[in-house]
Amino acid sequence: MHVRMLSRDVDIRKVLERIGVHPQGVEILTRKSECYRIYISGLSPVCANIIKQEMLAAGGDAAIPMDAITGRGGNCDVVLLGTEKTLRVFINKLKIQPFNLGELASQITQIYENYGRKDRLWNTGKHRINLIKPVVMGILNVTPDSFSDGGKYIEAERAIQHTRAMIEAGAEIIDIGAESTRPGSRRLSADEEIARLEGVLGHILDLNKPVSIDTYKPEVAKYAIEQGVEIVNDIFGLRKPGMVELIKEYGVGVCVMHMKGEPETMQNAPHYDDLMGEICTFLHQQTAHAEHAGIEHDKIVIDPGIGFGKSVEHNYEILARLDEFLSLGYPVLVGTSRKSFIGRVLENAPPESQARLYGTIAMNMLALLKGASILRVHDVKENVDLIKLYEKVNI
Numbered sequence: 001m002h003v004r005m006l007s008r009d010v011d012i013r014k015v016l017e018r019i020g021v022h023p024q025g026v027e028i029l030t031r032k033s034e035c036y037r038i039y040i041s042g043l044s045p046v047c048a049n050i051i052k053q054e055m056l057a058a059g060g061d062a063a064i065p066m067d068a069i070t071g072r073g074g075n076c077d078v079v080l081l082g083t084e085k086t087l088r089v090f091i092n093k094l095k096i097q098p099f100n101l102g103e104l105a106s107q108i109t110q111i112y113e114n115y116g117r118k119d120r121l122w123n124t125g126k127h128r129i130n131l132i133k134p135v136v137m138g139i140l141n142v143t144p145d146s147f148s149d150g151g152k153y154i155e156a157e158r159a160i161q162h163t164r165a166m167i168e169a170g171a172e173i174i175d176i177g178a179e180s181t182r183p184g185s186r187r188l189s190a191d192e193e194i195a196r197l198e199g200v201l202g203h204i205l206d207l208n209k210p211v212s213i214d215t216y217k218p219e220v221a222k223y224a225i226e227q228g229v230e231i232v233n234d235i236f237g238l239r240k241p242g243m244v245e246l247i248k249e250y251g252v253g254v255c256v257m258h259m260k261g262e263p264e265t266m267q268n269a270p271h272y273d274d275l276m277g278e279i280c281t282f283l284h285q286q287t288a289h290a291e292h293a294g295i296e297h298d299k300i301v302i303d304p305g306i307g308f309g310k311s312v313e314h315n316y317e318i319l320a321r322l323d324e325f326l327s328l329g330y331p332v333l334v335g336t337s338r339k340s341f342i343g344r345v346l347e348n349a350p351p352e353s354q355a356r357l358y359g360t361i362a363m364n365m366l367a368l369l370k371g372a373s374i375l376r377v378h379d380v381k382e383n384v385d386l387i388k389l390y391e392k393v394n395i
Contacts, residue, residue: 031084036115038080038087038108041277045071047099048078054093060086080108087112114329120373122331123298124230124253127210129172131331131373134387137212138163138171138380139337140204142196143180156200163204170384174204175233175376176224177214181308183267190219201227212255218242225250235259235308237286248294255301255333256290258282260309270309276321279304284328301374303333307341315341319363322370331373336363338378361386369394 006015012033016026043051045068055062060082067073082090087108094105122129129135140163163174178196179188193215205211205228212231213224218240221232225246231253238244238256247254258279260270272278283302291297304325306315315336325332336342338351342359349355357379364375364383368390377383 033083035081035083036087036112038111039077039277040080040104040108041077042075043068043078044075044099045069045073047101047104048076050097050099050101051078051080051094054097055080055082055086055090058082058086058089058093060090084112110329111327115323115327117326117329120331121298122231122253122301122374123296124210125251125299126230129210133391134368134373134375135172136170136380136383136387137173137175137333137374137376138166138169139376139378140166140174140176141180142176142178142200156203159200160203160207163207166380167207167209169381171209171380173210173212173231173374174207175212175214175231176201176204176229177233178220179215181235181263183263187264190217193217193220194223197224197227201229205229212253216240216243218246222246222250225252231255233257233303235263235305237282237305238290239286244290244293244295247290247299251299253299253301254290254295255303256283256286257303257308257333258305260305263308266309270311270314272314275310275314275317276324279318280325280328283325287328287330297329300330301333302328302330303335303376306334306336307339310341312341312344315339319366319370322367322372326371332371333374333376334364334367334372335376336360336367337376357382365390 006012013026013030016029021029048064048068052062052064060080062081063079065073065076068076080087080090091105091109095102118132120131122131140159142159166174176197178193201224210231211229212233213221213229214233214235215221215224216234216236221243225232229252232243232247233255234243235257237258238254260266287300287302290300302325304318304322306318310318319336322332322334337360338356342356342363343349343351346355346359360377360379361382364377364386367375368387375383
């Protein structure tokens with residue numbers, strides 16, 4: 001006889017099948033084994049107490065502040081703790097409660113369903129990129145000052161050769177950028193950015209892979225789309241006037257990224273009262289705005305913006321909690337590639353060092369385990385190999 005603890009990350013379904021549990025039992029017990037933690041903000045003390053009682057009655061629990069119990073506090077936050085079964089019972093009870101708690105029940109149902117979705121894809125207008133298996137987005141910077149590869153691919157022939165090499169190594173998407181957005185970088189005019197793309201972009205498009213334009217300027221995005229680009233990778237998260245309308249008009253895909261501040265100043269002591277809450281709220285607001293404007297749900301991917309207005313500690317917390325973004329209902333893109341938060345931990349290793357590559361691989365494996373669908377990287381082959389290894393772990 002031997003007793004051992006199973007990992008929290010184990011695929012319990014496979015364990016139950018292996019020991020011979022009846023198929024119907026496998027379904028029931030798998031649901032019972034999963035504990036969900038749902039964060040709700042801005043509730044009145046009355047609502048918090050109703051939720052506490054209903055979760056307890058359903059067989060789960062809810063953490064509420066002491067002031068909510070005494071009734072002395074103002075609006076408060078609540079954490080629900082329960083299995084699928086307890087959540088479903090709780091949601092049904094909540095639907096018939098007053099104080100607009102029926103609407104809250106609908107929101108909880110939606111994020112619960114979003115979190116468990118597996119059938120993710122990215123509809124870029126020309127392609128439907130299947131994201132059940134994660135994919136690599138290869139970075140092509142036609143800039144003189146990008147932090148990792150600035151100046152390498154300004155010449156058209158070198159840019160084309162590099163893109164061919166990335167595609168041969170397994171890149172499913174090519175992301176081309178003509179303006180560096182590293183901290184403190186100089187802003188370009190739209191005309192300067194377009195001038196860097198001319199003579200290169202057409203050749204890249206001829207390679208017959210989905211191409212993304214890394215820009216926040218609607219004028220640059222329009223130029224690129226009219227050449228044949230089918231994705232806009234927007235670090236400003238659709239905040240620039242005209243960008244949402246442009247994407248809707250042309251029917252292309254979009255990556256909505258979170259960035260605190262502007263590239264010139266974003267790393268000047270970035271501060272958050274609630275890091276994950278603020279990023280999730282921004283991404284929810286901007287994607288809702290996009291869909292309200294007519295951009296289809298399956299054309300949208302989200303990016304928490306690692307390194308964009310975040311401290312070293314912020315970046316690691318985002319990666320550790322990356323799966324929280326799945327509840328928003330969109331595929332998640334992650335860009336850790338050779339960034340300074342990795343180098344800072346590894347004895348200030350420079351961007352071009354092997355240490356930054358190894359660190360990127362480690363961070364990207366964590367991102368995959370937390371639900372990332374797209375890895376935006378400089379080193380394509382190494383990250384394609386990483387996905388192969390991840391698939392073996394995650395079968």
